Amino acid sequence: MPTVAEPAILVFGATGSLGRHVLDGLLERGTPAAAVTAAGRNEGRLAELASAGFATVRVDLTDPAAVAEVVARHA
Numbered sequence: 001m002p003t004v005a006e007p008a009i010l011v012f013g014a015t016g017s018l019g020r021h022v023l024d025g026l027l028e029r030g031t032p033a034a035a036v037t038a039a040g041r042n043e044g045r046l047a048e049l050a051s052a053g054f055a056t057v058r059v060d061l062t063d064p065a066a067v068a069e070v071v072a073r074h075a
Contacts, residue, residue: 015040
């Protein structure tokens with residue numbers, strides 16, 4: 001089961017280029033990694049993010065039901 005940070009910021013696309021910049025920006029602004037759930041589909045990158053302290057969840061953004069489930073669990 002994927003982890004979900006609480007209280008948290010949910011970042012979709014966290015394993016892509018833009019997502020990486022968003023996560024870096026959050027860290028630079030003092031947001032702890034443990035307060036962020038990184039959602040994406042690249043399992044290797046998700047593993048790296050988990051090692052860095054982020055909560056992670058694998059999700060395919062083309063699957064609306066999966067996205068809705070992640071959002072519902074995060075709310």
